[in-house]
Amino acid sequence: MIKKKINCWEYMGCGLEPGGKNSAEKGVCPAASDRSFSGINSGKNAGRFCWAVTGTHCDSERQGCFSDKRKQCHKCDFFHMVAAEEGTQNLRTKFLRFVQSSQGEKSILKNLSLKTFRSGDRFVFQEKKTGEAYIIRKGSCIVLVEKNGELHPVDHRGEGDIVNMSALFTGEPSMANVEAETEIEAWVIKKSEFEAIPESDPGLWKFLTEIVADRFDSKRPTSYRTIGKYLATDIIGRGGYSIVYKGIEIATKKNVAIKMIRHHIALDSDFLEKLRKEAEIINKLYHDNIIKVFDMVERYRTVFIIMEYLEGESILEKIQQDKKIVPHFAINYLIQSCMAIEYAHNKSILHKDINPGNIMVLNNGKVKLVDFGLACYVQDDDELFDGAIPYLAPELIKGEAANLESEIYALGISAFEMVAGKRPYPEENQSAFTRMRCVQEIPDPSLIVPELPKNLKQFIVKACRIDSKERYPNIGEAIKELRYEEDQISLGIKNIDIIAQTHIGLVKPSNEDRYLVRTMDDNALLLAVADGLGGNVSSDVAAEITKDRLSGLKYLKPGKEAEDLDTFARDLDLIIHNKAQADSGLTYMATTLACVVLKSDMIHWLNAGDSRFYILRDDQLLQITQDHTLARILVEEGRLKPEDADEHCSSKILDQCLGYGMCDPETGSIRVKKNDLIILATDGMYKMVKGKTILQTLKANTTLEEKIEALMNSALESGGEDDITLVIAHIKEILT
Incomplete structure (x- = not known):
């Protein structure tokens, strides 16, 4: 069982939290009410960072600022308990975890020196370059931002944390001061040593992804969470090659999504080139039914893609949740998808990965075609066997190049899956499945969904024809079929x-x-x-x-x-x-x-x-x-x-x-x-x-x-x- 991380008022039993037994008489303690510190050390408000908050009510006295009460607080059992707990918490982003599993010849610590800082020593200075970062071996420190001549505590770091990380990734001046709370032993890692980390050490690069991801966590100071013109707020998704944040464009306050590529992936030059190509392609597409990419920022030894923030769910998620999609809704989604495909094709671009997972439905019903990672220009198709296999047209399986007809086929299979809740061919045996769809037309979807509107049935059947010449010659004809209603x-x-x-x-x-x-x-x-x-x-x-x-x-x-x-x-x-x-x-x-x-x-x-x-x-x-x-x-x-x-x-x-x-x-x-x-x-x-x-x-x-x-x-x-x-x-x- 995971031990609950308790806040200071719970540990002390002072009753000075909002609604506490003594709060009416003595007032609410700032440590229990200052929301700007919420999340630091996993506490509520400043409940596990109380020693940094001015004016707290401890030992029946109102205390001063953090520097005035430093010695007194550092004798407190609660301070030492939090320091001990934070030293082992969140091992996903603790450098010590990597150290313990990386003691061989490639260990990054093999040639690093140790430095000692006394309690109260400032060893990182705001707006100054140091060219080195520190990995805390023992002790803890406090992060202080200076504004208008005043120091503001904003964060706390303990054993296993990296301090002054920007010196390694960007070489830019520090965004804050850092002072030792207790005596600190720290390994010193210089930028030149960091850049010499071998690319062949994927474990370390995966770890560094988590370090950078933690930097942009919502509990961190704002200055830590800026990426160029953008501010990361919350992690909203993790995938095999990226971590996605909700964020804002600082100047306009517009919501954006920020996709951070994992470091071990970013090392792959071919993958980076694909990303740049994807961004270049989407930048040419400005359509209501296609996701927008606003920017691409290379920082912290990786790449951030800034794109439109979408609130909704994919067609695949809808199918998984509801089993099937009502035909009227399916027609709606398909028409919008057709508009996106047609627009892209008119710009000489093929998506090449049309499937329910890449069709997003926003909360207002609008459809967005996403993930152009396999997209290419019509004249540049490389004939690679790309895309989700169940949606690949027969001619692609035979080695032919992608074209508009193969896009239509993929949408037709997606449409079948929407209304039937499953794809048209049995897929248990991969080789049999591949042969079948090259020689056998899909089953009549109206036999599975008797209430299927005639125009939707006709669209699915024609879009999925084995012979590409028997499919729709253009997207306009497909849209016309979908829009046709018998009451016309x-x-x-x-x-x-x-x-x-x-x-x-x-x-x-x-x-x-x-x-x-x-x-x-x-x-x-x-x-x-x-x-x-x-x-x-x-x-x-x-x-x-x-x-x-x-x-x-x-x-x-x-x-x-x-x-x-x-x-x-x-x-x-x-x-x-x-x-x-x-x-x-x-x-x-x-x-x-x-x-x-x-x-x-x-x-x-x-x-x-x-x-x-x-x-x-x-x-x-x-x-x-x-x-x-x-x-x-x-x-x-x-x-x-x-x-x-x-x-x-x-x-x-x-x-x-x-x-x-x-x-x-x-x-x-x-x-x-x-x-x-x-x-x-x-x-x-x-x-x-x-x-x-x-x-x-x-x-x-x-x-x-x-x-x-x-x-x-x-x-x-x-x-x-x-x-x-x-x-x-x-x-x-x-x-x-």
Whole structure:
């Protein structure tokens, strides 16, 4: 059993800790409350570093600064207990541990001299170069930072610790003073001797990695934890070739991740060259779905890679945790991964290691492609057998060079694993596994996942074809397959061409939008979009009810179209409200609705909420409906500029919708002209795409299919933060 490291108030029983029995009468002791010392010697606050804290309450007296009470504290049993415990603690970073296992011919201590320092001696001086470091054999010392003429204790070092390490690694001046607390015996190691350490001693270099890692631990002084322009805060991961820290860029306070390469790896010149190449490649890639590398710093005889800090988990971790990934989520992740691969390929770069472990999903649902360690330029592929073997395309196994088709194959295998929870081929026998995937197509994933959407199944099957020529010729085709939903139509009726499409976006787990295109009993054309509200599993129910009710609307009475639409909306508002009241699982559900009915040359429209009805006429985009939001009210009152309304936080607060039992919809009528474009859109489109881009896309000399695809792509490339629904109708002729 590991002995608990107790704090001074626990050892002394003084009762002066926060909430202690004597703290109300005598006050809380600074040793129990000064958080700036927390962690030193494994203590809480300064609980195991109390002798360095000014104004402590010990022996019923308030004490002075550390230099005034040095002699008294060093007679204390608690001080000696801590010194003894710290001499054996954390052997991972204690030099004595290495010494005890390294007494042969290569021992670094073989030719080192011993120095003795008396209690109170200062043997390292802030801002001065010494060219030597000290390995404490016996005794302990205190680290002091001088600021504005005052000395501030910041750390404590004991047996087995290295003091003034920067003299060895960088040769820079010391960042602090160091004074002997007790008499010290220390080995002296000079920079020239350190640099002569043989590269053939991997044990020592692994140890030095731990020494440097310990230097950047969060309990160390800030000055110790700086790496160029960056400050390391917490260790967040350890791998075979690196240790990763969370950190900040000091000037901007921006969070970063800092990957420190282990020293025995950094000695490998080929590996270092790969790192430099990886950094060079990623520096050329600036895409929302690709991790960013900001800097590469070579210090302390190793390399630090400064990169974007990501909060989330990999696809592999999600599979391990949940067994499978819901198809809607899988489509979302795959589309974003495709965008990253396509962008990199357009920059003539191949990732070469696409697999679930290298696809990160952030907490906001955004995907990041990471680890470009095997990446290369398309023209420079070295045909090496690189990458995770289960995801290698058959042609790579046969020795061919990597290409876009092999990237698509790896993503296809990853997609199979996402939805099925396993890879497509049995892998118990490696040689049989290798042969099988070169001659046998993957099994139909829908036999394992019967509810698999058709477009996702088709993507997986085509992406994993053995013959690379049968895969997608480009990433655009793969994205188009993944984005296709069966609830999508393109049709012409009489004098009008119509296209409509909805997309789940890149963040939400389900699509809460609905659209409807139909002719009514009197041959009038009805177009509508609805955006479900509620923020939970019921969010799409209100939109579905709305679509169902509109499907049953037979006609609008001539001359009373606006009145009929108003009545329809108010009745529907109560229907949704009453259904929500009757079912606790549907509480707060509601929906927006933008609906138009085209009769002859007149459009009669209805609006409740912030879905929109536009007309493109004579190269001008006219917004016919107005958003029922707080932003609109603020604009009308002169408290908000119209051009700022869409970006203002008040644009997210609706003052009208269907489902709360108090809807007051707006209705109107407008005459249409030949070549008008009628556009209905939910906010997932117009809040992600600038009005100028919408106008240019609609004006372009392209088909309706190309227009809607371009607008959908624009919304997704801008983040796809909401469901996206569009209905576009082209009036080719006016019929009377």
